Amino acid sequence: MKIVTAAQMQALDRRAVQEAQIPGLALMEQAGSGLVASMEQVFGSLAGKTVTILCGKGNNGGDGFVAARLLTRKRARTKVLLMAQPSSMTGDAKTMYRRFVKAAGTAAVKPYRPDERCRTIINNSQVIVDALLGTGLSAPVEGLYRSATDAINESGAPVVSADLPSGIHADTGTVMGAAVRAALTVTFGQPKLGLYLGPGIDHAGTIHIADIGIPRSFEEAVDSTISLLTLGECRRLLPPRPLSAHKGTFGHAGIIAGSVGKTGAAALAANAALRSGAGLVTVATPASVNDILESKLLEAMTVPMSETKARTLARSGLDRLLSFAQARDAVALGPGLTTHPETVEVMQALIPRLERPSVLDADALNALAGRPALLADCKVPPILTPHPGEMARLEEDASPRSINADRIGTASRFARRRRVFLILKGARTVVAHPDGRVAVCPTGNPGMATAGSGDVLTGMIVGLLAQKLEPWAAACVGAYFHGLAGDLAAADQGPIGMTAGDIIEHIPYAFTQTTTAVGY
Numbered sequence: 001m002k003i004v005t006a007a008q009m010q011a012l013d014r015r016a017v018q019e020a021q022i023p024g025l026a027l028m029e030q031a032g033s034g035l036v037a038s039m040e041q042v043f044g045s046l047a048g049k050t051v052t053i054l055c056g057k058g059n060n061g062g063d064g065f066v067a068a069r070l071l072t073r074k075r076a077r078t079k080v081l082l083m084a085q086p087s088s089m090t091g092d093a094k095t096m097y098r099r100f101v102k103a104a105g106t107a108a109v110k111p112y113r114p115d116e117r118c119r120t121i122i123n124n125s126q127v128i129v130d131a132l133l134g135t136g137l138s139a140p141v142e143g144l145y146r147s148a149t150d151a152i153n154e155s156g157a158p159v160v161s162a163d164l165p166s167g168i169h170a171d172t173g174t175v176m177g178a179a180v181r182a183a184l185t186v187t188f189g190q191p192k193l194g195l196y197l198g199p200g201i202d203h204a205g206t207i208h209i210a211d212i213g214i215p216r217s218f219e220e221a222v223d224s225t226i227s228l229l230t231l232g233e234c235r236r237l238l239p240p241r242p243l244s245a246h247k248g249t250f251g252h253a254g255i256i257a258g259s260v261g262k263t264g265a266a267a268l269a270a271n272a273a274l275r276s277g278a279g280l281v282t283v284a285t286p287a288s289v290n291d292i293l294e295s296k297l298l299e300a301m302t303v304p305m306s307e308t309k310a311r312t313l314a315r316s317g318l319d320r321l322l323s324f325a326q327a328r329d330a331v332a333l334g335p336g337l338t339t340h341p342e343t344v345e346v347m348q349a350l351i352p353r354l355e356r357p358s359v360l361d362a363d364a365l366n367a368l369a370g371r372p373a374l375l376a377d378c379k380v381p382p383i384l385t386p387h388p389g390e391m392a393r394l395e396e397d398a399s400p401r402s403i404n405a406d407r408i409g410t411a412s413r414f415a416r417r418r419r420v421f422l423i424l425k426g427a428r429t430v431v432a433h434p435d436g437r438v439a440v441c442p443t444g445n446p447g448m449a450t451a452g453s454g455d456v457l458t459g460m461i462v463g464l465l466a467q468k469l470e471p472w473a474a475a476c477v478g479a480y481f482h483g484l485a486g487d488l489a490a491a492d493q494g495p496i497g498m499t500a501g502d503i504i505e506h507i508p509y510a511f512t513q514t515t516t517a518v519g520y
Contacts (some may be wrong), residue, residue: 002224004190006135006170016214024092027212031188034210038186045276047075052125057084062093063162064131069100073198093322121415122151128159131179132166140177141167148176158183165203173200188212191228192409196428196440222238226438234480239467250279251466255327258285260311262336263293265455269335270300272459278466284324312340330357330465334364336457352377353393356467361458369393383421383475412438422470431475443483447495456503457482485510
């Protein structure tokens with residue numbers, strides 16, 4: 001599903017009206033209907049509940065009036081606060097205002113004023129709908145709209161935003177002076193770029209996407225290289241599990257990981273690879289920690305490798321490591337290796353000589369700091385999985401802040417320049433293809449901000465590569481289901497106190513999901 005800018009969405013709307021001859025009123029009716037459907041999915045029946053809708057005078061307000069009419073029909077106690085005089089409304093929005101008044105009466109609409117009466121209405125609401133400003137916002141929110149935005153945010157009631165939170169720039173996710181902080185955003189037609197960038201992520205809350213009837217062929221024709229990963233798409237990419245299969249059918253994943261005090265990273269990656277369907281998993285690790293790692297693993301195998309006095313991988317083991325990697329269907333490097341100088345040398349020598357699909361994470365990435373040109377010698381383009389700090393070490397004159405300020409641009413440029421597949425981890429993980437394509441992952445939650453989550457992702461991806469998924473598919477599927485497993489863990493136990501092991505336990509359930517709690 002393509003992610004669009006405000007201009008691209010407006011062009012889609014025009015095509016639907018002019019070429020497909022879908023009336024604008026029909027698009028607006030579908031938008032309001034989708035808004036209500038998502039509200040009921042999240043909050044249950046709204047009958048008898050007090051719902052206040054704040055409507056601007058434009059099309060976003062028109063969507064709000066459709067929702068208000070439908071909610072009234074469903075016996076919600078609906079109140080509308082209008083940001084303008086009815087006489088100033090025009091077009092489809094005015095038509096929807098009249099339809100609502102016909103259904104609910106003029107008393108159901110009150111002008112918004114920054115006074116105690118309106119604040120009381122807002123504060124007494126059980127659900128608030130933000131239909132103030134749409135995708136066309138280009139100036140800071142001021143005046144009545146600023147007052148209404150502040151009142152909504154101070155109310156304490158759950159807020160549902162129509163299309164995107166008012167005050168968020170549709171293309172950049174920046175706050176335009178002030179912005180509504182929503183619990184749920186129901187975006188119409190196609191997802192908007194600003195919902196997945198910067199402050200837009202926090203202000204949007206959970207995102208649902210409502211189909212408003214724009215022809216699929218029009219959506220597919222949008223000139224956008226940025227897409228949103230979806231459950232249906234990622235499920236279709238999963239490798240088949242034929243009835244005649246045996247463990248060899250699903251590949252042998254190799255993992256080069258671990259050191260003294262860091263065998264946990266290797267164990268997490270190995271277990272995640274197994275949970276992701278790999279038939280066999282073997283971990284190569286420094287000899288003196290091999291027994292420790294074996295005690296943590298029941299289903300995965302281990303191979304002891306030459307080590308330094310610091311109990312990290314040694315230069316003398318390079319040939320054995322190459323043979324190890326060559327004997328596997330796919331290989332992952334990095335978790336828990338450390339940045340011991342000799343281990344760094346091993347990684348710098350090993351990475352360009354790999355001939356199997358590979359995942360580079362953690363200390364394998366740190367070994368490339370200052371030397372990303374080594375990637376040009378890779379025989380098979382690897383998948384890199386940096387967090388913003390690791391990404392900053394791979395890019396010249398970069399910092400975690402600058403990386404996060406332009407996550408999509410950074411990931412896309414690096415993947416194209418270095419001819420690699422790149423997964424930039426973080427809130428709304430970004431997956432970049434060497435050909436310029438970018439996918440945004442909508443799954444994941446703050447509970448996953450814990451030690452070992454990245455090792456789990458590495459294990460999942462190498463497990464998928466071992467099952468013969470192409471690197472782009474493995475990167476997208478791994479990122480999506482890694483986040484979904486984390487979402488399932490958070491739903492079971494809450495995000496506080498989640499561990500990487502909790503994510504692993506939920507991987508099989510993530511792969512079998514047919515629907516999600518969110519609308520993607």
